[in-house]
Amino acid sequence: MNASTLATEAVTDRSGWQLSALIAETIAWEMRRDPSVLCIGEDIGRAGGVFGATRGLLDEFGAGRIMDAPIAEMAFAGMGVGLAQAGMRPLVELMFVDFLGVCLEQIFNAAAKIPYMSGGRQKMPIVFKTAGGCIGSAAQHSQCLWGLFAHLPGLKVVAPSNPFDYRGLLTSAIRSDDPVIYIEHKGQLLKKLSDFRNNTPIPDRAYTVPFGRAVVLTKGRDVTLATLSSMVEHALEAALVLEQEGISVEVVDLRTVVPLDHDTVARSAARTGRLLVVDEDYLSFGLSAELCMRVIEQIGPGALRQVERLAVPDVPVPAALALERKVVPGVDMIIDRVRTMAKGA
Amino acid sequence: MTEQDQTLRLERYRRLWRFRSFDDACLEALRRNVIHGELHVGIGQEAIAVGMAESLRRDDAVVSTHRNHFHALAKGVDRRALLAEICEKAEGLCRGRGGHMHPFDVENNFSATGIVGASLPVALGYAYAFHLRQSDAIAVGIAGDGSSHTGAFHETMVIAGAQKLPLLVLVENNSLAISIRFDQISPTRTVAERASAYGVRGMHVDGTDVDAMTDAFAEASRHIRAGGGPVILEATCARFRGHFEGDPEGYRSREERQHLRAQFDPLRLYRDRLEAFGLTSSELDAVEAAEKAAARDLLAEIMALPQPDPEGALLYRFSEEV
Numbered sequence: 285m286n287a288s289t290l291a292t293e294a295v296t297d298r299s300g301w302q303l304s305a306l307i308a309e310t311i312a313w314e315m316r317r318d319p320s321v322l323c324i325g326e327d328i329g330r331a332g333g334v335f336g337a338t339r340g341l342l343d344e345f346g347a348g349r350i351m352d353a354p355i356a357e358m359a360f361a362g363m364g365v366g367l368a369q370a371g372m373r374p375l376v377e378l379m380f381v382d383f384l385g386v387c388l389e390q391i392f393n394a395a396a397k398i399p400y401m402s403g404g405r406q407k408m409p410i411v412f413k414t415a416g417g418c419i420g421s422a423a424q425h426s427q428c429l430w431g432l433f434a435h436l437p438g439l440k441v442v443a444p445s446n447p448f449d450y451r452g453l454l455t456s457a458i459r460s461d462d463p464v465i466y467i468e469h470k471g472q473l474l475k476k477l478s479d480f481r482n483n484t485p486i487p488d489r490a491y492t493v494p495f496g497r498a499v500v501l502t503k504g505r506d507v508t509l510a511t512l513s514s515m516v517e518h519a520l521e522a523a524l525v526l527e528q529e530g531i532s533v534e535v536v537d538l539r540t541v542v543p544l545d546h547d548t549v550a551r552s553a554a555r556t557g558r559l560l561v562v563d564e565d566y567l568s569f570g571l572s573a574e575l576c577m578r579v580i581e582q583i584g585p586g587a588l589r590q591v592e593r594l595a596v597p598d599v600p601v602p603a604a605l606a607l608e609r610k611v612v613p614g615v616d617m618i619i620d621r622v623r624t625m626a627k628g629a
Numbered sequence: 630m631t632e633q634d635q636t637l638r639l640e641r642y643r644r645l646w647r648f649r650s651f652d653d654a655c656l657e658a659l660r661r662n663v664i665h666g667e668l669h670v671g672i673g674q675e676a677i678a679v680g681m682a683e684s685l686r687r688d689d690a691v692v693s694t695h696r697n698h699f700h701a702l703a704k705g706v707d708r709r710a711l712l713a714e715i716c717e718k719a720e721g722l723c724r725g726r727g728g729h730m731h732p733f734d735v736e737n738n739f740s741a742t743g744i745v746g747a748s749l750p751v752a753l754g755y756a757y758a759f760h761l762r763q764s765d766a767i768a769v770g771i772a773g774d775g776s777s778h779t780g781a782f783h784e785t786m787v788i789a790g791a792q793k794l795p796l797l798v799l800v801e802n803n804s805l806a807i808s809i810r811f812d813q814i815s816p817t818r819t820v821a822e823r824a825s826a827y828g829v830r831g832m833h834v835d836g837t838d839v840d841a842m843t844d845a846f847a848e849a850s851r852h853i854r855a856g857g858g859p860v861i862l863e864a865t866c867a868r869f870r871g872h873f874e875g876d877p878e879g880y881r882s883r884e885e886r887q888h889l890r891a892q893f894d895p896l897r898l899y900r901d902r903l904e905a906f907g908l909t910s911s912e913l914d915a916v917e918a919a920e921k922a923a924a925r926d927l928l929a930e931i932m933a934l935p936q937p938d939p940e941g942a943l944l945y946r947f948s949e950e951v
């Protein structure tokens with residue numbers, strides 16, 4: 285479904301909702317539609333999730349399908365695998381993406397590999413829903429890590445940037461027969477829908493947004509800026525400022541890391557001749573290099589005047605605000621970088 | 630009460646207030662936007678850390694959690710350096726890199742982690758080092774009731790129990806892990822009773838009673854120093870504030886919170902006891918006022934300090950950069 289076809293539909297006014305409420309509603313719709321969907325996670329029941337992304341679900345679906353888990357991620361991530369093998373469709377919530385370290389085994393050796401190891405006979409319909417990104421809580425609570433999961437074969441990796449996609453991509457994730465790491469941005473979960481720059485109306489019925497389809501959000505001539513998750517909002521803001529200066533930026537929202545739609549990015553970069561990948565994840569061995577390389581492979585090195593990356597420069601996220609601002613990409617950093625690029629070759 | 634007793638008790642009372650005033654200063658720093666991230670304070674749980682302080686030696690190790698301020702103070706971490714770190718200052722214990730969840734004091738063998746359960750294997754490492762060096766130092770791994778459910782807890786106890794390592798697992802059971810109630814999630818009524826499964830000693834203490842807590846911690850560390858092997862010491866207590874500052878606390882009522890404060894405030898309880906022992910309220914007031922003023926002054930001084938130089942943001946990733 286594409287956003288423009290929705291413009292004519294009557295919609296409930298959700299503009300005052302927090303994003304997390306939209307996510308809770310999305311899960312509820314899928315749970316009503318399919319009795320094999322269930323959720324496990326810490327604080328998802330009585331508390332409705334630390335961000336409210338499962339609020340109200342315990343009342344509607346009961347403790348069997350909304351299971352409050354102890355802090356035992358290794359066990360309940362693995363339970364997700366067993367439940368999927370038993371024919372259920374678990375959504376396992378891991379509060380912060382940083383905590384996936386304690387249960388990585390079940391994610392990368394079981395969920396990611398079993399479909400292949402079984403010769404395609406074992407389906408693995410499981411969603412690991414988690415929150416990433418920086419909200420000022422230092423090294424162990426500020427990571428994105430989508431590059432890490434993307435590196436491990438067998439996982440689909442999703443990182444939405446706006447309310448419409450949060451719903452559509454989550455619906456796709458729950459309906460997918462593959463394991464999906466669905467990474468929300470902590471800084472967006474409590475944001476009101478009306479406060480998003482990219483604020484497509486949300487229809488009153490379930491819809492899916494397919495994986496692997498990047499979307500061009502602003503048409504531009506000078507620089508192609510590819511990014512995802514909450515950096516998209518920053519990029520849109522930067523593009524507005526740069527527009528005033530006569531620099532026209534084409535912002536591409538990648539939406540998913542696996543599958544990665546390099547094609548859309550390559551087509552844009554072939555036109556603008558300049559590609560900047562902005563990534564809130566670490567710089568090296570990750571999404572930004574992978575995307576640049578694929579684009580170069582597709583259109584050839586001669587088709588681009590400039591290829592650059594802006595990401596966390598391979599350093600743990602520091603506690604102090606002055607240091608954090610230096611290493612985590614923000615609007616000003618994006619503007620500076622695009623400006624320099626546009627002045628260049 | 631002997632005079633010596635009286636001095637000791639007054640010192641405990643002073644520490645209780647010192648610790649609470651420290652976290653009050655953190656709350657003030659947060660209100661003034663000096664701290665920009667998550668903050669977990671230990672208000673209501675002071676007596677547990679105060680109970681550790683008298684037994685801990687400099688060569689012992691403490692590995693703490695996201696709620697670590699009091700444990701750091703009990704271990705002898707410098708107050709000023711700790712508060713400066715929490716306030717994201719260049720002069721902080723970790724030069725503003727670690728922040729409130731990640732203080733590291735090498736000289737004092739103190740460290741912490743923001744990952745639940747992850748403190749225990751690290752404490753196990755200290756314990757093994759002490760064992761190899763035939764030292765009688767002990768390693769204290771701190772866990773909340775929530776961390777007692779992690780795989781790390783179990784795996785740590787398996788190794789420590791089998792090798793009789795000098796490990797004290799101190800479980801601060803405030804009966805909540807964010808919203809999750811211990812009695813609704815735990816397969817056992819207490820954490821301490823799981824000790825027998827690992828062949829180690831389990832102890833249970835009222836963690837709001839600073840005297841009982843001090844005795845229990847002293848007993849546990851004596852047992853370990855004498856080669857008796859690990860102890861799981863479970864101290865029950867109450868968390869007065871939200872899990873983190875800003876927690877809407879939808880999982881418990883206002884009445885419940887008020888009840889906890891009224892019934893289980895370790896500072897109030899101790900004051901009542903000391904007054905019953907004959908200490909005067911003016912003596913006790915003076916202790917309280919002095920500690921509050923000291924923390925206020927310290928915060929004022931620290932707030933004036935600069936943040937780290939952003940140009941150094943990439944420093945300290947590797948040893949050659951120190």
Ligand SMILES: Cc1ncc(C[n+]2csc(CCOP(=O)(O)OP(=O)(O)O)c2C)c(N)n1
Pocket residue numbers: 326355357379383386695696743744745746772773774775776777803805806807868872
């Ligand atoms: C592995 C891991 N899972 C989840 C979290 C999120 N989290 C932080 S503190 C906490 C609750 C901890 O409860 P408890 O151990 O009882 O300590 P308390 O907060 O009560 O002091 C949770 C779930 C985390 N930091 N690490």
